[in-house]
Amino acid sequence: MSLSSSPAPRPSQPPRIAVVGAGPAGLTAGYVLAKAGARVEVHEGSRFIGGLSRTLDLWNQRVDLGPHRFHTQDARIDALWKGVVGEDWASVAAHPGVFRNDGQVLRYPLQVLDVVRKVGITESVRCVLDFGRQQLRPLPEVRTFEDWLVQHFGRRVYEQFFRDYNEKFFGRPCAQVDASVSGAASKDASLIDTVINALRMRVANARASAVKQVTEQFPYPQRGTGEVYERMAQAIRASGGEVLLDSRVEALQVEGRRVTGLRSAQGPRDYDYVISSAPLVPLVAQLPSQSPEVQRALSDARDVLTFRSALLVYLEVHGTDLFPESWLEMHTRAVRACRVTNFRNWVPGLHGAERSTILCVEYWCAQDEAIWSETDEHLARLARTELESVGLLGKAPVGRFHVVRLPRCYPVYQPGYQRVLQPLQEHLSSFERLSSIGRGGRFSYNSQDANWRMGLEAADEARAVLGF
Ligand SMILES: Cc1cc2nc3c(=O)[nH]c(=O)nc-3n(C[C@H](O)[C@H](O)[C@H](O)COP(=O)(O)OP(=O)(O)OC[C@H]3O[C@@H](n4cnc5c(N)ncnc54)[C@H](O)[C@@H]3O)c2cc1C
Known part of the structure; x- marks a missing residue:
């Protein structure tokens, strides 16, 4: 989502481009632009690379945030993915x-x-x-x-x-x-x-x-979904760019209708172009010249553009043959758990020589539900009891646990939500040298490949506008 403006003459210095967010959307844009010769600086608010598609090191194994399979029918995305991963991937049969x-x-x-x-x-x-x-x-x-x-x-x-x-x-x-x-x-x-x-x-x-x-x-990828994003970040750094962690972007600098830079936790910086994968509503709220319609949409967004959050409970189970599926969707109402991923059944690169299985038990909720505020110990006990009750643990003992909280990770499309979304998107589009992409940036319930596509389109747009 960005304004086209007449292409600038080919610059003598490499253009300086900021990317907000080191998830799939932002890193795809940053990677492609760095390869094309731009000086790319990625500002990531958290300590992690990969956003919702990151991979964690846990108990000497590698695990994703729930099941993360990558699929695309777009040849450009497929070629890009394989170019980043090289030979280090396997074709996995989903079970x-x-x-x-x-x-x-x-x-x-x-x-x-x-x-x-x-x-x-x-x-x-x-x-x-x-x-x-x-x-x-x-x-x-x-x-x-x-x-x-x-x-x-x-x-x-x-x-x-x-x-x-x-x-x-x-x-x-x-x-x-x-x-x-x-x-x-x-x-x-x-x-x-x-x-x-x-x-x-x-x-x-x-x-x-x-x-x-x-x-x-x-x-x-042999070492988990997040391996792709870790490699993209390395490539950006190798090209002379930066991937700054703990660098939450708090405001955009705007002159007239043109975005000229941003202020992050690390201070203000000037840029020729900003590509943001941060959530849409706070981004629009930072932009000036809001019409009454945009202001109304911003205030309605709280009730209409809502999200589900997820609690991921990882359990270390001392056994290697618990059940044959790679993940189970828990349709049963007998448990509150929604999905269980068995990382033992993905690729050997995830568990290496370890003799235990890591299961990830997902609970989806709103942040005002009681379960969101439960302690890690309570959630681990709940996950273990529920899996035992439906026979998924057999007799295998459970060892350590780890809990990851993913606030506001699933956009919920309420009937009529476009009425609120559209004025916000139009306001964003009225600014030059700004693209808003990604799951949060477009309020889009989507998969990695859709975010790669948005990243590629934003990179194409920035190159066209800046003339390189
Ligand atoms: C449990 C689960 C399972 C999934 N399974 C699959 C699957 O099987 N296949 C698939 O393709 N997809 C799957 N997805 C979806 C996939 O994870 C997302 O579509 C993808 O990660 C979104 O990419 P993104 O870059 O748009 O956003 P994100 O991954 O959310 O990355 C955005 C990044 O921006 C950072 N950020 C936000 N605001 C700011 C700010 N103001 N300043 C600086 N940084 C900021 C965030 O910290 C984050 O790192 C799953 C998602 C979940 C939650």
Whole structure:
């Protein structure tokens, strides 16, 4: 999101470009611009590189923030990713599973026989008939995520496969989530295409095989998702740029409609161009010349552009053969846990010679829910008790624990949220030499590849404007 202005003459000094945030969006932009000859300075507010896609060193192993698979159908992004990672990646076969209310784990990709065996022939037939009925009598309007799911799968499948998990995720009924989330959700939810395939009985057709390739096998760095971002940061530094940690950006410097620099925790600096992946609302709040409509949108944003937060509880389990899936989506209402990742089942580079398994148990919540303020000890006890109760730990003893809190990490699309988002985006676009990108910068519930694309587009835009 930025203004085009007439290209400046080719500068004699390398252009100075600031990037706010060392997550996938910011680092992609910074990496490409550094390679193109710019002097890039990345300001990262935290102590970490990689944002939500970072990898942690934990108990002599490497772990991501929940399951992080990278998939793209964009050749430019694929080539860039492989250029950064070099040979140090493996093609990982995803083994997610769906843990249901009845304690059954459905295999992914869904196989008709597996589903029929576990869900039962009668229920399977009912689902298919219900799906057929829905296709004959479509909903007059698809406004909410519930409408979208019911329209695409029938109410029975919605209730069987989607409702409980998504309600845990969003913290509200799917009828209170905007239908536009279906784009992101369908890309991320392993069930959707496979259920369609199972229902339509055309697993072998060309589209299905394309989808299978994208989601079943994905390239994964030997030392975790964050390895890519650590390497991008190294490359920026090697090109003479900087990646400054603990450098939260507090304000932008603006002259007229042009952004000329910023002030971070490390003081003010001048730049020719600023690319920000910081959250949109505080960014707009820093910009001058707000119309009454923008001011109203800023004040409505608190209630309308809301987020879910996540608590990630890592447990060290003394055993190596707990369950075969790489992650389990906990559809069951028997536990509050939403997803469990088993890092033992990703690539050997993560666990090395260690003989234990690290599980990551995710709890999604709002920051005003009681669980957000619980102590680490309480959360570790909860995670352990819940996993024991559904039989995921077997007899393996649990050792250490570690808790990571991710505030405001999932944008929630409430019905009508675009009404508030749009004036804010338009105000941002009215400033020159500024791009706002990324999950927070666009209020976009998306995956890494979408943020790489935004980073690439912002880099192209900066190069066009600055003429290099
Ligand atoms: C649990 C979980 C699982 C996920 N699984 C997947 C998956 O399987 N596949 C996939 O592709 N994606 C997945 N994602 C999504 C993916 O992590 C994000 O889409 C991606 O990291 C967003 O990149 P970003 O750069 O836009 O934002 P972020 O990763 O959030 O990075 C933004 C950075 O900006 C910094 N920052 C913010 N404000 C300021 C400021 N004012 N000054 C300086 N720095 C600032 C932040 O500290 C942060 O480091 C998952 C996300 C979560 C939470």
